[in-house]
Amino acid sequence: MPANQFVDVSLTGSVTVVPPKIRSIEEDVDLYGGNIRQIERLKKTLGINERRFASNELTNLDLCTQAAQILLDQLNIDPSDLDGILYVTQTPDHSQPSNATLLHGRLKCGTDCAALDVGLGCSGFVYALWLAYSIISNGSSQRVLVLAGDTLSRLVHPKDRATASLFGDAGSATMVEKRMGAGVSWFRLGTDGRGSDSLIVPAGGARLPFSNETAEEYSDDDGNIRTKENLFMDGSEVFNFSIEVVPREIEALLDYADVSKDSVDYFVLHQANRYMVHNIGKRLKVDLGRFPVESFGAFGNVSSASIPGALSYELAGPLTGESGGKSSHQVVLSGFGVGLSWGNCLLTVSNLDCLEWRVYKS
């Protein structure tokens, strides 16, 4: 069982950068056969509103590079002071080398720095934090930079109602540092590879390389159109997985930490959609006010950037101390998705020096 607790390590800041292009659900009216009522239903039930799209020349590496530059600048950290770079993405610039090494080069970091990609989606941010906390706890590393994000807009077919209105693009940079006296943090992680078919891009890897056949459009039973090069999601399987596994795993994490639900200030879940977040909240029997969900309606479901995105979009006031209140918060972070894979952690977050989101500037 991958369960760990760490002391003297802390998340110290995070920046999320989104592309300037906004698309609203109203612009998808043709996808729903001109049915305005259906659009209203999606807004009301799932909380879909706006999402951010990267233009063709903008990649996730660009978004994360800008996020990292802002973060380093705000925290006054020199790139040569980084001991590690972990980049969570499934939409890298190239199949090799990794985005982490490309970012290392762009930031002009020192050569005494480990850099690697983590090939996960919506669960990935918590996984990368777990690695960062482990790396710092187990040796002489002081600072690890965690990047997380995808450009899923490139992978969804615009005529697939199961995915098209749901996903957006974002990149995030988060700093994890050695901090003596930082409170305890707990992690629990898990995987169920038997569910790998329910969220998958079938073509483009070694198993099924791109071909004329993989580029052919097909229509499924619900009339959704996609190719094998697009992201496929079995929404109902993923929903069932999430409401079955996530509440149980958050309960198990809190048991492991011996912390009550009442002591947790915020439950920051992967922003899959509002319905999902609220339904996990209901099953935990926690008041929904402690579950941020507004960033979903502004960015869309932005894969591994959704947790840092939610932190900066909705919790910057309390977590930086700007809105007053206490100087330390207990925060649960919960990532779950493609794999299927999940990771949950309970962090003690002392007032952060930097927590913000910005629009990408070229």
Add this chain to the structure above:
Amino acid sequence: MEFNRFIQQFEESLDGLETGSLTGTTAFKGLKEWDSLAILTLTDTIDLEYGVLLKKTEIESCDTVQSLFDLIQSKV
């Protein structure tokens, strides 16, 4: 499980459906309100009310409201 209460919950899950329009013999998959969002809402309601988490394929294996009720009852 009470059948009338189940019918009421089913009707509430299908957005736009009038109260009293469902009976045990209704072939719900033919209703114009039946779509993926309705399946999601109904799955959620059944899980919260009866603690039974049904797969989409299980729900769609039922032809009538009564047969879905029977399926849930066999799993409670």
